[in-house]
Amino acid sequence: MSRRIPLLLLLGLSVLSCGFADRTPVEPVFPDLVVVTEEVPAAVRGHSYTASVSAEGGDEAYTWEVTAGALPPGVTFTVGHLGADDAILTGVPEAEGSFAFSLSVMSGDGQTASRSFVLEVLPVEPLSIETPVVPPALAGFSYEVRLRAYGGDGETYVWELVAGELPAGLELSAGGRIRGTPVAPDTTSFVAQVTSNGQTVEEAYRLAVVARQPESFQITIFPVVDVPPGVQPHLDEAVAEWQAIIQNDLPPVTIPTSFYQAEHCGGFGELLNGTSTDDIMIVVNITPIDGPGGVLGRAGACGVRGGTNLPFGGVMILDSDDLEPLVGNETLTHIISHEIAHVLGFGTLWRAQELIQGAGTADPLFTGDEAVTEYQAMGGDGLVPVENQGGEGTRDAHWRQTIFGNERMTGFSAPPGVFQPLSRVSVASFADLGYVVDMGVADEFSVAAALAPGGGGHRHHWGDLGWDEILLEPIRVLERDGRTRTIDPW
Ligand SMILES: [Zn+2]
Numbered sequence: 001m002s003r004r005i006p007l008l009l010l011l012g013l014s015v016l017s018c019g020f021a022d023r024t025p026v027e028p029v030f031p032d033l034v035v036v037t038e039e040v041p042a043a044v045r046g047h048s049y050t051a052s053v054s055a056e057g058g059d060e061a062y063t064w065e066v067t068a069g070a071l072p073p074g075v076t077f078t079v080g081h082l083g084a085d086d087a088i089l090t091g092v093p094e095a096e097g098s099f100a101f102s103l104s105v106m107s108g109d110g111q112t113a114s115r116s117f118v119l120e121v122l123p124v125e126p127l128s129i130e131t132p133v134v135p136p137a138l139a140g141f142s143y144e145v146r147l148r149a150y151g152g153d154g155e156t157y158v159w160e161l162v163a164g165e166l167p168a169g170l171e172l173s174a175g176g177r178i179r180g181t182p183v184a185p186d187t188t189s190f191v192a193q194v195t196s197n198g199q200t201v202e203e204a205y206r207l208a209v210v211a212r213q214p215e216s217f218q219i220t221i222f223p224v225v226d227v228p229p230g231v232q233p234h235l236d237e238a239v240a241e242w243q244a245i246i247q248n249d250l251p252p253v254t255i256p257t258s259f260y261q262a263e264h265c266g267g268f269g270e271l272l273n274g275t276s277t278d279d280i281m282i283v284v285n286i287t288p289i290d291g292p293g294g295v296l297g298r299a300g301a302c303g304v305r306g307g308t309n310l311p312f313g314g315v316m317i318l319d320s321d322d323l324e325p326l327v328g329n330e331t332l333t334h335i336i337s338h339e340i341a342h343v344l345g346f347g348t349l350w351r352a353q354e355l356i357q358g359a360g361t362a363d364p365l366f367t368g369d370e371a372v373t374e375y376q377a378m379g380g381d382g383l384v385p386v387e388n389q390g391g392e393g394t395r396d397a398h399w400r401q402t403i404f405g406n407e408r409m410t411g412f413s414a415p416p417g418v419f420q421p422l423s424r425v426s427v428a429s430f431a432d433l434g435y436v437v438d439m440g441v442a443d444e445f446s447v448a449a450a451l452a453p454g455g456g457g458h459r460h461h462w463g464d465l466g467w468d469e470i471l472l473e474p475i476r477v478l479e480r481d482g483r484t485r486t487i488d489p490w
Contacts, residue, residue, distance in 0.1 A: 033058035033111035035103065042120040043093045046197070047153060049075060052086040053117070058107020061085065067114055069101030072121050077103075093121040125151035127199040129192075131271065135222045136208040137167065137182045141276030142254050147176040147203075148270075152196025162202060164190030167209045179274070182209040212278045217246035217435075219340070220281045224268055227286065230327035235284065238336035241441070242344065245427055248436035252278040253305065253312040259484060260476060265302040266315035269476075272303075277312045282343050289319035293466045296322045296413060298393070299339035300348040300471030306479030308434050309352055314343030315471060322466060326416060334420040338408055339468065341426070345433045346409060347397030348470050351489045355432055359396045362388050366399075368432025374424040378446045384425060387411045393469030399425070405450030412467045421445040 036054050043049040055062050062085040064077060071077065074094035079085045087103055099121065104114035130148040137143040149157045159176040166172060167188050170180040176194065187208040194201060210220055219239045227235060254276040260269030268283045275281065289295050296319055303313035316339045326332035342348050350356040350366065358364040365383035366372070375384045385400035390411050398411035406414040408422045409429075421443035431437045474486045 028059075028109075030059050030107070030109045030111070031057040033105065033107050033113045035105060035113050035115040037115070040089060040117050040119050042122055043072065043075070044122050044124060044154075045093050045096050046124055048092050049090065051089045051119075053077075053089065053103055053115075054086045055105045055107070055113065057113075058111045059109040061108035062087075063106045065104055067102045067104040068116070070099065071101055072097070072099040072119055075119070089119070093119075096121050096123050124197065125154065127152040127194065127196050127201050129194060129201055129203040131203070133222075133224050133271075134178060134205050134207050135272055135275045135281065136210050136220050137170065138220075138252065138276040138278055139182050139185050139209050139211050141212070141252060141278075142179075142181055142274075143170060143276060144177055144179040144257055144274035145271070146257070146274065147172075147178065147192060147194070149176070149194045149196060149201075152194075152199055154196075156196055158195045160193050160195070162191050162193040164188060164204075166190055167207055170207070178207070185209050185211040210278075212252060214249055214278075216249060217243055218249075218279050219243055220277065221284055222272075222281050223284045223286075224271075225284075225286050227284065228324065228327070231286070231323055231332070234327075234332045234336055237333045238340055241333075241337055241422075242340050245437055245441045246344070246430065246435045247438055250279040250305065250308070250310055250312070252276060253303075253478060255303065255313070255478070256482070256484065259478065260303065264473065264476060265313060266298075266317055266471065266473070268315065269302065272313055280312050280314065280343070282340065283313075283315040285315065285317045286320050286323060287317065288321055289317070290321075292321045292325070295319060295469060296335055296466040297339050297468045298471050299342040299468070300473065301343055301345060301475055302471070302473060303476045303478060304349070304352075306477050306483075309345075309349055309477075310434055311343065311345060311349070311475075312478075316340065316343055317471075319466075329416050330419070331413065331416045334408055335413060335468070337422070338413075338420075341409060342397070342468075342470050344430065344435070346426070346429060348475075348489065349433060350397070352475070352487055353433060355429075356386060356396065357383070359386075364388055364396050366429065366432075368429055370428035370431040371425050374428040375447070378424065378448075380425075380447045384429075390467060391469065393472050394467050397470045403447060403450065407445060407450060419443075 036056050040051045064087040072093040075091040077087045077089050099119045102116045106112045128150050130150050161172045167182045167186040169183040172178050189206050191202050191204050257274045262270045299316040301311035301314045304311045355368045364386035371384050385403045387395045387398040387400050394411040399409050401410040404410050406420050408420040409426045423445035424442040427442040474488045477485045
């Protein structure tokens, strides 16, 4: 910098003198030289690294040198020649840590400038497999599910089947795609291995192929965690109940490979891309939510068929802290049954199907003809009262508990051991959603009985056991022509 001052003095002199004598030589004047790059990106040990440091000013012919500290071992700098001469830091860092150094630049006109940098060399990310489970396949229909890995070199993952076998018709590609058309119902176990950056890890999977049931409504459960053995019979019973209530087969759906994003379906959306479903697949996750009591679960649809708005995908998240004390108790079946109802559209597709009025007000009402008819037949008055208390996800998505008491589709579970009937109003509300239903499956229930002592109506202590919430997430729509869109039912 010190050499700039005489240059400026010279400039002043030349300006002063130019009016008097043209023979005074005019020195070229260059802008101040500065290092404009303020920081360099982090590197990863063992991975090739390139970063550039730019200067501006001077005559743009730069010479660089490290004037303090040192670059990480394995990294050197060269001078690039794209436009002005940048310092190019390049190489394969051989050690982790923070490396502080100063780079000085000198331009051809004699200016100098410098700046201090810290280059962080990070450890190599350990390679891991991010896909813990794979969804069921449908015999005779396309399946293309992508296994995902993390770490390694961050780019190249090579997959291989190293043990067991895939169901006939499916294969694992080197890119991690399990794809093909499974030929028949089957369940196989296999081990997939991924290699990246010289590291190798494996994961064991089970893949179930289910048969299409063209004459009936089929619910396929996709557990993303191990279902405790005590919980499984309750889950099976609740699934069987809804398969008996819903009578109609819906068109099978093959989900496009980029249909869901990671955040859809309770965080499992990407895992469902590329699968085929008849009639609905429900992701079941059992995980701590908020300790005993409070929220029992969350459930909702996440993918629906365009036109009918009937779901082909949904998710049910159950609070493990509430489940385990209820194993063996009918209340657990009722809770799971209630959550499946939300996946099928109860409370979750009412707005999309224009079946609710007054949402958000003190008097939300369900307007579907079939449910209203049943409600009035059992002594109710007007439209069907919808919950107006509780948090978002509870209100506007359940029957009103001050009227329906212990009915299964109120937002608050009755105490363990108290029977929670599924009323004809609840079953009929699925006809309003567009399903064909068997009314004969409904339990005996009347509004008057609910309001009688012990019927659960007018309870002052909301939720003896806890409550649940519908999943407040955007729902993806797959139109018949393959177009997709997202609805936010809230
Ligand atoms: Zn609910």
